[in-house]
Amino acid sequence: xxxxxxxxxxxxxxxxxxxxxxxxNEVLLRVAAAVDIVLWPVAMxxxxxxxxxxKNGEIVLSVVNGHVRNSEQEEIAxxxxxxxxxxxxxxxxxxxxxxxxxxxxxxxxxxxNWVYRDAPTVVNPNGxxxxxxxxxxxxxxxLPEFYDRVYALNDIIDVDYYLxxxxxxxxxxxxxxxxxxxxxxxxKGSTLAPHRAxxxxxxxxxxxxxxxxxxxxxxxHEVEADPDTCxxxxxxxxxxxxxxxxxxxxxxxxxxxxxxxFGPVEGVEDSGxxxxxxxxxxxxxxxxxxxxxVVDQFIDPAGYLYRFSVPASILQKSxxxxxxxxxxxxx
Amino acid sequence: xxxxxxxxxxxxxxxxxxxxxxxxxxxxxxDAYWQVVELRGFEIFCLGRPVEELPRIMPTSVAFVQLPIxxxx
Numbered sequence: 149x150x151x152x153x154x155x156x157x158x159x160x161x162x163x164x165x166x167x168x169x170x171x172x173n174e175v176l177l178r179v180a181a182a183v184d185i186v187l188w189p190v191a192m193x194x195x196x197x198x199x200x201x202x203k204n205g206e207i208v209l210s211v212v213n214g215h216v217r218n219s220e221q222e223e224i225a226x227x228x229x230x231x232x233x234x235x236x237x238x239x240x241x242x243x244x245x246x247x248x249x250x251x252x253x254x255x256x257x258x259x260x261n262w263v264y265r266d267a268p269t270v271v272n273p274n275g276x277x278x279x280x281x282x283x284x285x286x287x288x289x290x291l292p293e294f295y296d297r298v299y300a301l302n303d304i305i306d307v308d309y310y311l312x313x314x315x316x317x318x319x320x321x322x323x324x325x326x327x328x329x330x331x332x333x334x335x336k337g338s339t340l341a342p343h344r345a346x347x348x349x350x351x352x353x354x355x356x357x358x359x360x361x362x363x364x365x366x367x368x369h370e371v372e373a374d375p376d377t378c379x380x381x382x383x384x385x386x387x388x389x390x391x392x393x394x395x396x397x398x399x400x401x402x403x404x405x406x407x408x409x410f411g412p413v414e415g416v417e418d419s420g421x422x423x424x425x426x427x428x429x430x431x432x433x434x435x436x437x438x439x440x441x442v443v444d445q446f447i448d449p450a451g452y453l454y455r456f457s458v459p460a461s462i463l464q465k466s467x468x469x470x471x472x473x474x475x476x477x478x479x
Numbered sequence: 480x481x482x483x484x485x486x487x488x489x490x491x492x493x494x495x496x497x498x499x500x501x502x503x504x505x506x507x508x509x510d511a512y513w514q515v516v517e518l519r520g521f522e523i524f525c526l527g528r529p530v531e532e533l534p535r536i537m538p539t540s541v542a543f544v545q546l547p548i549x550x551x552x
Contacts, residue, residue, distance in 0.1 A: 162539045162541055164539065193491060194490070248521075248539070250524040250528075251520040251523065254524060259522075262523045263523065278518070285510060289499060291516060292516050367529060
């Protein structure tokens with residue numbers, strides 16, 4: 149019997165998700181023996197054209213990481229959707245838009261002006277900006293069209309399963325792969341990670357006082373965080389209460405608070421709003437002035453609460469005004 | 480008859496690129512261009528973020544240099 153054809157492909161991505169696949173170590177050899185990998189740009193030499201020649205549905209599984217920000221990424225996402233029986237959104241960028249989704253807090257013009265003109269390290273006397281079509285020495289060259297914003301994968305195509313994380317840890321990758329190979333997949337649309345919040349499995353949870361309350365917010369470089377005590381109990385922003393479990397506490401284990409790469413808990417649309425709600429209930433402040441004093445300490449809430457999820461958030465839907473480079477710099 | 484060869488994507492490296500090769504009538508390489516087909520804008524969205532958070536933001540520009548967080552305990 150022919151081995152099931154499988155794709156591992158990146159869109160707008162850093163390569164960390166591909167590395168997470170390699171981090172399966174020896175298990176990867178078993179996977180490679182069980183499936184026929186027909187596209188994996190970072191590791192194997194197949195081109196997009198070979199996928200275009202395939203029949204619709206010929207690929208059993210496409211594991212897609214990265215977000216969509218340009219026309220080529222959209223084309224590849226749609227091509228893989230057409231040719232694949234199953235599409236797995238792999239990693240925070242594909243699931244939620246990811247860290248590069250923070251770029252949605254700026255406009256496309258802001259990004260181009262800064263990156264190609266205004267940044268202090270740029271030397272661009274002719275003011276050249278990338279063009280979708282350009283002519284050099286009489287030759288026509290093309291680039292993908294850069295979109296106005298970053299999109300999560302399910303903004304562009306129908307996604308069957310989600311595996312969050314930045315990157316997804318190796319054991320959850322193996323779980324997902326085995327579920328496909330053994331045909332033990334949960335209902336379509338499922339996120340292949342626990343439904344509870346990170347706090348529910350966090351080893352620091354037992355150190356949390358019965359009534360958690362914080363009087364001030366402290367930044368991670370301002371205190372020497374106790375490695376066994378709940379970060380929030382120490383006044384340090386930790387997104388554990390609003391973040392889906394399943395990461396294996398990789399950050400906690402090296403004494404760093406959660407930044408939410410697994411996205412919202414099952415049934416919650418927006419983890420940032422969820423966290424603010426949790427935060428409001430643990431704030432130890434009586435007067436409006438006391439509340440304002442703590443809130444003022446919470447610098448860059450968008451960067452903390454939507455580190456991995458601006459494109460998928462309600463923040464995106466309300467679209468943060470027209471913030472210019474100048475305003476951001478002045479702040 | 481001149482000919483154009485497109486290599487897309489460039490494979491087995493971290494990064495997104497394509498190569499356009501232009502051949503002349505005799506089939507010799509007349510011109511070749513390597514293009515980076517991606518921009519994410521780390522240069523701008525790091526501005527205004529708390530500096531102590533940057534070691535957790537910047538590694539996602541290229542995860543092969545991901546230093547502060549590792550899945551290998």
